[in-house]
Amino acid sequence: MEFPIISVANIHSDFDTVSKQLFDAACKWGFFIITDHGITKADEVSELSRAFFDLPMDVKTEKMVDNSAIGYDGGKKLTSFAASEAILFGTPAGGVLGSNNLGAWWDESKRQTVEAFKAECYDLTITMMSGFAVCMGLDRDYFTRIHGHQAPGHTLRSIKYPKFDSRPQEGQLPRLSSHTDWGSLTFVFTKQAGLEIQDPQDRWFHVPVVPEGIVVNIGDALSLWTGRTLKSTLHRITWENLPPDQDRYSMAYFSQPNNSAQLNSLSKSGEIVPIPLTYGDYYKVRYHLTYGAHTDSKTGEKILEDIDPAMAQAVHDLGVADAGSLRSNTLVAV
Numbered sequence: 001m002e003f004p005i006i007s008v009a010n011i012h013s014d015f016d017t018v019s020k021q022l023f024d025a026a027c028k029w030g031f032f033i034i035t036d037h038g039i040t041k042a043d044e045v046s047e048l049s050r051a052f053f054d055l056p057m058d059v060k061t062e063k064m065v066d067n068s069a070i071g072y073d074g075g076k077k078l079t080s081f082a083a084s085e086a087i088l089f090g091t092p093a094g095g096v097l098g099s100n101n102l103g104a105w106w107d108e109s110k111r112q113t114v115e116a117f118k119a120e121c122y123d124l125t126i127t128m129m130s131g132f133a134v135c136m137g138l139d140r141d142y143f144t145r146i147h148g149h150q151a152p153g154h155t156l157r158s159i160k161y162p163k164f165d166s167r168p169q170e171g172q173l174p175r176l177s178s179h180t181d182w183g184s185l186t187f188v189f190t191k192q193a194g195l196e197i198q199d200p201q202d203r204w205f206h207v208p209v210v211p212e213g214i215v216v217n218i219g220d221a222l223s224l225w226t227g228r229t230l231k232s233t234l235h236r237i238t239w240e241n242l243p244p245d246q247d248r249y250s251m252a253y254f255s256q257p258n259n260s261a262q263l264n265s266l267s268k269s270g271e272i273v274p275i276p277l278t279y280g281d282y283y284k285v286r287y288h289l290t291y292g293a294h295t296d297s298k299t300g301e302k303i304l305e306d307i308d309p310a311m312a313q314a315v316h317d318l319g320v321a322d323a324g325s326l327r328s329n330t331l332v333a334v
């Protein structure tokens with residue numbers, strides 16, 4: 001079964017045909033690559049991120065990631081989720097411009113470039129989600145009306161998987177833990193190999209590198225809404241495929257539903273099955289399980305927030321991909 005690589009050059013002029021190709025790939029694999037997508041700012045933002053990662057550690061750690069998902073995620077904060085550092089640009093559209101959680105290095109012009117890139121990604125995710133709705137016989141805005149610019153917003157996470165002097169102890173620090181994404185659609189921009197996904201037979205499969213392409217995958221929320229017609233697929237990076245003597249750069253744009261959106265599901269016959277959780281509830285549980293702890297940007301204190309056990313149980317009961325395991329990641333290097 002061939003991994004889907006789909007040109008979206010005609011996504012507007014031949015919406016139904018292209019949408020059907022994307023929909024089929026999303027049902028079968030939950031992952032695919034799109035080409036001819038018209039997004040222009042990826043290289044510029046990638047260059048900026050690389051320059052940022054090259055700054056001295058005390059400059060990078062000046063503004064640690066906060067609950068608005070803006071700031072630096074790295075330095076002394078390595079969790080058992082991933083051996084990487086990242087700069088996050090979350091919050092609703094426009095939020096990066098006025099954020100006080102980015103250091104002075106992120107001047108007005110750089111922030112505008114990031115916002116322009118996020119806007120390009122947003123527009124394409126909206127078009128693609130409209131296509132999925134149409135393919136399922138739903139109103140064209142069935143998904144997009146709950147993907148406005150309200151919190152938590154759509155997050156761009158620019159990532160560096162750095163070189164290490166030696167491979168961390170077995171099982172201690174994965175390159176990138178096997179996981180599913182939480183939201184609706186993720187776009188990954190990278191020119192480097194390393195990402196593996198579960199194929200339709202649940203075998204690990206190496207995602208090919210298409211330098212100007214975007215790797216797209218479905219997240220848990222969109223999978224739930226579609227009654228799991230669209231797949232939220234496990235993915236990971238191992239030390240074998242990205243050895244310690246290599247750096248790797250990627251940028252992940254996460255399209256997310258609004259916090260207030262109910263995670264209602266669809267039955268096979270198209271009826272709405274109520275789920276007593278909002279995306280905001282789901283996000284909170286996944287956030288704390290993934291990051292284990294975060295650093296308060298003002299006090300520098302490590303905070304491990306408790307998860308409401310009833311909420312955690314409700315997420316567990318959903319059984320979406322790895323959320324079902326409720327695996328908590330701990331802080332491994334402080």
Ligand SMILES: O=C(O)CCC(=O)C(=O)O
Pocket residue numbers: 157159181188190195235250251252
């Ligand atoms: O770096 C990559 O290729 C994938 C990143 C990813 O899966 C994530 O950040 O959720």
Ligand SMILES: [Fe+2]
Pocket residue numbers: 179180181186235
């Ligand atoms: Fe991911």
